[in-house]
Structure formats: structure tokens, C-alpha cells
Amino acid sequence: MKINHYLIGFAISSLFRRDAKSFFIIFIFTSLIFLLSSILFISNSIKEELFITLDSLPQITVQKLQAGRHANIEISRVDKLLKLNGVQSAIPRVWGYYYFENAGVNFSIVGIDSFDKQYKKNFEELVENIDFDELEKNDSMIVGEGVKEILSQNYYKDFFNFVKADGELKKIKISSVFKSSTVLESNDIILMPKNLVLDIFGMSKLKVTDIVLEVANPQEIPTISQKIKNLFPDTRVITNSDLRVSYQNIFDYKSGMFLALFVVSAFTFFMIIYDKASGLSSEEKREIGVLKALGWKIDDIIKIKFYEAFIVSFISFLLGIIVALFFVYILQAPLLRDIFMGYSRLKPAFELPFILDLQTIFLLFFLTIPIYIAAIIIPSWRVAIMNADEVMR
Amino acid sequence: MSKLSYYLLSFIFLLFSILTIELLYMYSTFSLHVKEKNNFIAIVGLPDLAISNGANFIRHRSYSDTFSIFSNGPELLEYFPSTFTYSYSNNYKNTPSRIEFEN
Amino acid sequence: MFLTPEIIAIYTLNIIFLFFSIFAFIISINIVMHWNVNRTDERQYGLEKKSILVATIIKFIFILKLPLFIFFVFTANKISGVITGAMCAAGVVNSISFGLWLFVFKILNLFIFGFWIALHNMDTKDEQLSLTKLKFSIFIVAFMLLVIEIIYEISFFSSLNIDKIVSCCGTLFSVASSSSFSFIFNIPSSIAIGFFYLIFSLLVVFSFLKNEPLFLVINIIFFITALISLILFFGTYIYELPTHHCPYCFLQQEYYYVGYLLYITLFIGTFSGISGSILSMLNRKNRKDFYKKSLLFNSIYVAIVTAYPIVYYIKNGVWL
Known part of the structure; x- marks a missing residue:
């Protein structure tokens, strides 16, 4: 197929001749592409946030189910789990949610063994001005930015009184705050020694929330989780890949929902374009008539219409993406990102990380440009087959 | 041309x-702060982001919700106080609560 | 059943294709039944106009189908992260019983639609429009194939099951498997490679002899042997793993998307060879530059696949 420069030139000048109409279409098309690409960009960014930490999550988590609900698991099971071949380590964990009524928020409280040397190095990177001696001596905790903010709104500057299961108050000192670079993960987290968590939640010392396993060879994970299922039929075994699937699903689902709505508006757009392309002014008809009288073939006129459509859609595509990038990553997507945020009183102030892959661009391309081109096929053919004498009369 | x-x-x-x-x-x-985030997750070991935590089963969805990915089905977008049963008490130790009662 | 953005996009495009191709199908039946160049009545005139619409629709579908095929593989690769056990598109495609057929139909349709356009270009240059009836008969067949492909594709995505554990490409493409690919592994790889290079040298010879029927046959054989030898032998060098034979994994980022380059060059090379020879057989006046094009792209393909084992040998001093 050879591209005829003169035809392109003609297509451009015919676009300029109908500037109001062309600009109207470019405007609408740009806004459609902008809306769609913003949603996809936001969803991609949040998904990326989730996926970059996926490998650090526990390879296998063992939970106990009782009466169809999650129940605390006996600590004695740790030894049995350790005896399974391939299991490198099994760590009992204590974590849960603490509902802070004054503000109506849920904090996630996570227990760690102690503020130990093994964590020391990691902590220095994560936490601002930390004092390890202080942490070990007193009852104290490290909190996320969001927790800190909520607590200080309620006049807890240096400490917080947890209401224990039996109604007593437990005073725990706030020793420091997680750095804001991890705010998306740490916003609502409270980290404290395990015995304090047990105390606040009123849990038995013989039970823990779940057990985390480390497997030497990742390929053995399915086999080992099967073995655990057989060993303890009342457990629920969550592997790292289950988490990956759940991540993928929730965002595909949300952007899919949006897209299902988008398809409706895309077809509306299809109708508009179809209508615009078939309703010709008498001047345009004259133009076609003159061209045909000059000896243009049907193919040439269809080609011109295609060039016009391609120029319009390509410019709108570029414009839409430029505006969407600006809106999402520089303005941080006001309004739209709430679709993905959920409802929460502890909204973290975070920046959407910039991520752009080829597949998203491809996807945007397939969802927009073909619809536009498809809409003009039949109208432009109908224009092209008009007889010269008919329209010139 | x-x-x-x-x-x-x-x-x-x-x-x-x-x-x-x-x-x-x-x-x-x-910048993504990949290393810091991974360090943090390695310590805490909990999945999901802190962007929706009004109800606890939303925050660590994969762990806290036992049976399904979307708790009560995708049609229902749960809103925290109204579709979520929580055993709260508005006068416990005289602490005020955000959840208001209509008697 | 998934509702990922990619799948919605593919569905939407399929529906557009279906809509327009039904339109074109009805017109083609009309043309095949009533076409007569010698008549000068209203109907013949109308059919001539309508044939242009059909050609436009087919061009539209073909031009979109090319990148859409790549996008389909992209999507299958992405879904493989969600489906348990799948490492790449192979696992996803084979998790459904007709997955392989979907692929076969996709490739077949690409060839047929491409060929149709080449035929159309030749036909429009002919004042007698002598090929028009043939052209539209071919489209009626192509329409059936397209419908089958679309039905396959829609039911493929709607029957994907997240809970099912599928076999990964490592087991699918191995000697021990009972999958649809296993017959390939009964061929000793030395014979397959010898045959591959033999066919290629024949292809070079025939392209200089400029004999269309031979060139057509050799291109079809070359396409098949290229795929078999890629799975059996060359793939293992791309992965640098003697046991990994998957023809999909090298479409992924880890291998610098080299698979797209390989498949695209192979497609262009064999396609221009096949369609060019058929067209030349139909019309002696057709231009003969397809020999050069076909030879060029097929040689690029051969050069790339050959480079992998050689580079491996230079680096490691042994063969796999």
C-alpha cells in the first residue's frame, strides 16, 4: 500500500475547512480518552504499589478456621509445622485490629518478638530518630503517620491508653513514627512487642493469630501447603501466589467495572460520529461532486475520509494521554482516585507512583481508535458512492 | 507538501x-522507595495497602476475609457504619463515638 | 470468567468485527450470485459500489487483527499470573481444551485475510475485474473462519477458571507429556534441525529459480518446520535450559521480547512467499518482488535463531 502525500494534504485541508466540526470531535474524543486513560493509570499505579512488595510477604500463612471464622491458632502447632520437610522456619504472629471509637477508625496492631538486633538495621531506615534502649525498657510502640495524626487530634501526644479486653486501660508510649515513604503500607499500623499485643487483645499466651512459614525452595510451596492441609484439616493455608491473585483481581475488577461503563459511552460516541459523518452539508456534497467530476475514484474519497479520521483520532489520542499523565501524576488525580481509595477515616496522603507500560498504551489504543474508525466506514462509503451529477444538480 | x-x-x-x-x-x-517498602513488609508481613481500612476485613482482605475476595459480593459496596456490624458501645467509659444512634 | 480491561477490549473489538463482517458477508453472497461484468444494469452497478465497501471493511479488520494478535498473546501472558500453575501464555491457552485451536484459527485467519487483501489489490488493477467472483467466494469461507475464531475467543475467555490448576509450559512441552504437542518430541532434534536447514536452502534455491508452485509448497513446509525446530531445538538455546521447550515464554520481558521479532519475521517471510506465489499463478503479470521479500525475512529469521546456539557455544564452549 502506497501512501499518497497529496491525498493526506487534501485530508488536512478539508479538516481545516470544517474547523468547528473537527475541533468539536477532537475535543470530545480527547476527553473520552483522557477519562479512560486516567482510570487505567491510577489503577496501574496502585497495583504496582502492591506488587513491588509482593515478594517480601510471607510465603505461606497458616490460619485456623473454627465455625467458619478465623480463630486463633495453638502455638504448639509451630513445632509440628517445623517438622515438615522443606519448611525453613515457622514464626507465630500476633496481629489484629483495634477499633478506636473516638475517631471511628481501625488500627492494625502488629506484634513483633522484640525490638531486636535483627531488626535494628531495617528499623534505622524505616523509622525516624529511634532509641532502641527506650523501646526495650518501657512499654512503647512505633506508629504510622495516620495513627499519629488521629491520636494527636484526640490529645494523645506522647502515649496512648488502649482499652484492654477486660476494660482496663493500658498506657503505651509512642516512641516514634514510620517514615512517610512507606505511608501506603504503614499508615494505620501500630508496631509493638508481642506480649503487649496479647495483653491488649486479651489473648491466651498459648495461642497466636496465625503462623508464617518460610520455605527453602519456592517450588515446593504447593506441596507443602497441601501437606499442611492434611496435617491440620481445620486450617486455611494462604500462599504468596494466592495474595498475588487477589491483588490482581481486585484492580482488574475495579477498572473492569469502569470499563464496562465506558463501553456504553464509547458506543454513544460511535453514534455521534456516525451521525456527524453521515449528515453532510450541501457544501460538502458539492465538494464530493466536484471531486468525482474531476475523475476521483470511490477508493480515493474513502481514503481521504480515512486519513481525516486517523489524523483526528491520533491527535486526540496523544492529547488525551498527555492530559491524563499530567492529571494523574502531577495533579495526583483529584476526584478520580477516590474510586480506588475505598472509605476510610485514615486516608494516607500518598503520591501515586509513576508507572507506564506498553500494554496499557496498547489497551487504550484498542479501546478508542478502532471505534472511531469503525464509525466512519459506512458513512464515508455512502458519501463516496454519490454520483457527481446527483449532488451537483 | x-x-x-x-x-x-x-x-x-x-x-x-x-x-x-x-x-x-x-x-x-x-521514586518508588522499593527497598524501604520491602523492608517494612518483611517486618510486618501483612498484605494490602492502607487505602481502605474503614472495616477491618477490607484492610487485609486476603487474610481477614475467609471466603471471598470481595466480601459481600461486588454488587454491594459496603459502607462502614451502615453495612458493617460492630459491637460498639456509645457510652463505654464515657468515650464519645462517631457512630450516632437514632433512638 | 474474568472482567479484566484487556478482555473487555478484545470483546468489544470482536463485536465490532462481527457486526461489520456480517454486513460484508451478506454483500459477498449477493456479489457471488449476481456478479456479471458484462451487464450494465442498475444491479451490477450497485454491486460494484458495494464491493468497495466490503474491501474497506476487510482492510479495516485485517489491519486491526495484526496488532490484536500480539495483544492477545500479551493478555494471555498477563492472565498467566492469575491462573494457578501457569507460567506463560502456554498454560493459559492449554487450560481450555480448544485453546490450541483458537491459536490455529487466529494464525490461519491472518494468512487468509492478508491474502485476500493482496488479491484485492491485484484485482483492482485489472480492468476486467476477473477475480472478483473468486475474491468474494474466498471471503465467504474467510467469514466462516472468522466467526469460528470469534466464538472460540469469547468462549475461551469466559470459560477460563481461576481455581483450576493448569500445567505449566515446562510440562506441556516435554517428552513425557500427553498434550497435543507431544508428538513433536518423537522427532529427534538432530533430524529436525537438519531438515530445517535443508528446507531453508531449498527455499533459497527456489527463490532464484523463480518457480511459483515449488516456492509456495516450500514456504508452507518452511513455516511448519520452523515452528517445530523452534520448539525442539532453538527454544532451549534462547532459554539456555535444555529442558525448556515452550514457544511462548520468549515472548516475555525476561528474554527481551525476542519472540515477537521471531514470529513477525517468520510471518512476513512465509506470508509474502505464499500469497505472492498464489497471486503469480493466478495472474502472470504480477510483480515478482515477493521472492526477494520472502527470502529476506526468512533469512532474518534463520539468522536470529541460528545466532542463539552459536553465541551460546562461544560463551560456554559446549552444546546444550
Whole structure:
């Protein structure tokens, strides 16, 4: 197929001749592409946030189910789990949610063994001005930015009184705050020694929330989780890949929902374009008539219409993406990102990380440009087959 | 090449350069803090982001919700106080609660 | 059943294709039944106009189908992260019983639609429009194939099951498997490679002899042997793993998307060879530059696949 420069030139000048109409279409098309690409960009960014930490999550988590609900698991099971071949380590964990009524928020409280040397190095990177001696001596905790903010709104500057299961108050000192670079993960987290968590939640010392396993060879994970299922039929075994699937699903689902709505508006757009392309002014008809009288073939006129459509859609595509990038990553997507945020009183102030892959661009391309081109096929053919004498009369 | 085509080409070129500048700007300014985040997750070991935590089964969805990915089905977008049963008490130790009762 | 953005996009495009191709199908039946160049009445005139619409529709579908095929593989690769056990598109495609057929139909349709356009270009240059009836008969067949492909594709995505554990490409493409690919592994790889290079040298010879029927046959054989030898032998060098034979994994980022380059060059090379020879057989006046094009792209393909084992040997001093 050879591209005829003169035809392109003609297509451009015919676009300029109908500037109001062309600009109207470019405007609408740009806004459609902008809306769609913003949603996809936001969803991609949040998904990326989730996926970059996926490998650090526990390879296998063992939970106990009782009466169809999650129940605390006996600590004695740790030894049995350790005896399974391939299991490198099994760590009992204590974590849960603490509902802070004054503000109506849920904090996630996570227990760690102690503020130990093994964590020391990691902590220095994560936490601002930390004092390890202080942490070990007193009852104290490290909190996320969001927790800190909520607590200080309620006049807890240096400490917080947890209401224990039996109604007593437990005073725990706030020793420091997680750095804001991890705010998306740490916003609502409270980290404290395990015995304090047990105390606040009123849990038995013989039970823990779940057990985390480390497997030497990742390929053995399915086999080992099967073995655990057989060993303890009342457990629920969550592997790292289950988490990956759940991540993928929730965002595909949300952007899919949006897209299902988008398809409706895309077809509306299809109708508009179809209508615009078939309703010709008498001047345009004259133009076609003159061209045909000059000896243009049907193919040439269809080609011109295609060039016009391609120029319009390509410019709108570029414009839409430029505006969407600006809106999402520089303005941080006001309004739209709430679709993905959920409802929460502890909204973290975070920046959407910039991520752009080829597949998203491809996807945007397939969802927009073909619809536009498809809409003009039949109208432009109908224009092209008009007889010269008919329209010139 | 006609004058108009020249204008159009330079306009498209302009758009491309805006796009490149935008992308370059973003690549240079945004950083993901991958290492810090991974360190944090290694310590805490909990999945999901802190962007929706009004109800606890939303926060660590994969762990806290036993049976399904979307707790009560995708049709229902749960809203925290109204569709969520929580054993709260509005007068416990005289602490005020955000959840208001209508008697 | 998933509702990922990619799948919605593919569905939407399929529906557009279906809509337009039904339109074109009805017109083609009309043309095949009533076409007569010698008549000068209203109907013949109308059919001539309508044939242009059909050609436009087919061009539209073909031009979109090319990148859409790549996008389909992209999507399958992405879904493989969600489906348990799948490492790449192979696992996803084979998790459904007709997955392989979907692929076969996709490739077949690409060939047929491409060929149709080449035929159309030749036909429009002919004042007698002598090929028009043939052209539209071919489209009626192509329409059936397209419908089958679309039905396959829609039911493929709607029957994907997240809970099912599928076999990964490592087991699918191995000697021990009972999958649809296993017959390939009964061929000793030395014979397959010898045959591959033999066919290629024949292809070179025939392209200089400029004999269309031979060139057509050799291109079809070359396409098949290229795929078999890629799975059996060359793939293992791309992965640098003697046991990994998957023809999909090298479409992924880890291998610098080299698979797309390989498949695209192979497609262009064999396609221009096949369609060019058929067209030349139909019309003696057709231009003969397809020999050069076909030879060029097929040689690029051969050069790339050959480079992998050689580079491996230079680096490691042994063969796999």
C-alpha cells in the first residue's frame, strides 16, 4: 500500500475547512480518552504499589478456621509445622485490629518478638530518630503517620491508653513514627512487642493469630501447603501466589467495572460520529461532486475520509494521554482516585507512583481508535458512492 | 507538501515532545522507595495497602476475609457504619463515638 | 470468567468485527450470485459500489487483527499470573481444551485475510475485474473462519477458571507429556534441525529459480518446520535450559521480547512467499518482488535463531 502525500494534504485541508466540526470531535474524543486513560493509570499505579512488595510477604500463612471464622491458632502447632520437610522456619504472629471509637477508625496492631538486633538495621531506615534502649525498657510502640495524626487530634501526644479486653486501660508510649515513604503500607499500623499485643487483645499466651512459614525452595510451596492441609484439616493455608491473585483481581475488577461503563459511552460516541459523518452539508456534497467530476475514484474519497479520521483520532489520542499523565501524576488525580481509595477515616496522603507500560498504551489504543474508525466506514462509503451529477444538480 | 500539512506535522511533533518531556520529568522525579517498602513488609508481613481500612476485613482482605475476595459480593459496596456490624458501645467509659444512634 | 480491561477490549473489538463482517458477508453472497461484468444494469452497478465497501471493511479488520494478535498473546501472558500453575501464555491457552485451536484459527485467519487483501489489490488493477467472483467466494469461507475464531475467543475467555490448576509450559512441552504437542518430541532434534536447514536452502534455491508452485509448497513446509525446530531445538538455546521447550515464554520481558521479532519475521517471510506465489499463478503479470521479500525475512529469521546456539557455544564452549 502506497501512501499518497497529496491525498493526506487534501485530508488536512478539508479538516481545516470544517474547523468547528473537527475541533468539536477532537475535543470530545480527547476527553473520552483522557477519562479512560486516567482510570487505567491510577489503577496501574496502585497495583504496582502492591506488587513491588509482593515478594517480601510471607510465603505461606497458616490460619485456623473454627465455625467458619478465623480463630486463633495453638502455638504448639509451630513445632509440628517445623517438622515438615522443606519448611525453613515457622514464626507465630500476633496481629489484629483495634477499633478506636473516638475517631471511628481501625488500627492494625502488629506484634513483633522484640525490638531486636535483627531488626535494628531495617528499623534505622524505616523509622525516624529511634532509641532502641527506650523501646526495650518501657512499654512503647512505633506508629504510622495516620495513627499519629488521629491520636494527636484526640490529645494523645506522647502515649496512648488502649482499652484492654477486660476494660482496663493500658498506657503505651509512642516512641516514634514510620517514615512517610512507606505511608501506603504503614499508615494505620501500630508496631509493638508481642506480649503487649496479647495483653491488649486479651489473648491466651498459648495461642497466636496465625503462623508464617518460610520455605527453602519456592517450588515446593504447593506441596507443602497441601501437606499442611492434611496435617491440620481445620486450617486455611494462604500462599504468596494466592495474595498475588487477589491483588490482581481486585484492580482488574475495579477498572473492569469502569470499563464496562465506558463501553456504553464509547458506543454513544460511535453514534455521534456516525451521525456527524453521515449528515453532510450541501457544501460538502458539492465538494464530493466536484471531486468525482474531476475523475476521483470511490477508493480515493474513502481514503481521504480515512486519513481525516486517523489524523483526528491520533491527535486526540496523544492529547488525551498527555492530559491524563499530567492529571494523574502531577495533579495526583483529584476526584478520580477516590474510586480506588475505598472509605476510610485514615486516608494516607500518598503520591501515586509513576508507572507506564506498553500494554496499557496498547489497551487504550484498542479501546478508542478502532471505534472511531469503525464509525466512519459506512458513512464515508455512502458519501463516496454519490454520483457527481446527483449532488451537483 | 502544503503549508497546512506542515503545520499539522509540527503540531504532532509538538505533542510528541510534550509527551517525552512529561515522561522524562516523571521518570526523573518519582521514586518508588522499593527497598524501604520491602523492608517494612518483611517486618510486618501483612498484605494490602492502607487505602481502605474503614472495616477491618477490607484492610487485609486476603487474610481477614475467609471466603471471598470481595466480601459481600461486588454488587454491594459496603459502607462502614451502615453495612458493617460492630459491637460498639456509645457510652463505654464515657468515650464519645462517631457512630450516632437514632433512638 | 474474568472482567479484566484487556478482555473487555478484545470483546468489544470482536463485536465490532462481527457486526461489520456480517454486513460484508451478506454483500459477498449477493456479489457471488449476481456478479456479471458484462451487464450494465442498475444491479451490477450497485454491486460494484458495494464491493468497495466490503474491501474497506476487510482492510479495516485485517489491519486491526495484526496488532490484536500480539495483544492477545500479551493478555494471555498477563492472565498467566492469575491462573494457578501457569507460567506463560502456554498454560493459559492449554487450560481450555480448544485453546490450541483458537491459536490455529487466529494464525490461519491472518494468512487468509492478508491474502485476500493482496488479491484485492491485484484485482483492482485489472480492468476486467476477473477475480472478483473468486475474491468474494474466498471471503465467504474467510467469514466462516472468522466467526469460528470469534466464538472460540469469547468462549475461551469466559470459560477460563481461576481455581483450576493448569500445567505449566515446562510440562506441556516435554517428552513425557500427553498434550497435543507431544508428538513433536518423537522427532529427534538432530533430524529436525537438519531438515530445517535443508528446507531453508531449498527455499533459497527456489527463490532464484523463480518457480511459483515449488516456492509456495516450500514456504508452507518452511513455516511448519520452523515452528517445530523452534520448539525442539532453538527454544532451549534462547532459554539456555535444555529442558525448556515452550514457544511462548520468549515472548516475555525476561528474554527481551525476542519472540515477537521471531514470529513477525517468520510471518512476513512465509506470508509474502505464499500469497505472492498464489497471486503469480493466478495472474502472470504480477510483480515478482515477493521472492526477494520472502527470502529476506526468512533469512532474518534463520539468522536470529541460528545466532542463539552459536553465541551460546562461544560463551560456554559446549552444546546444550
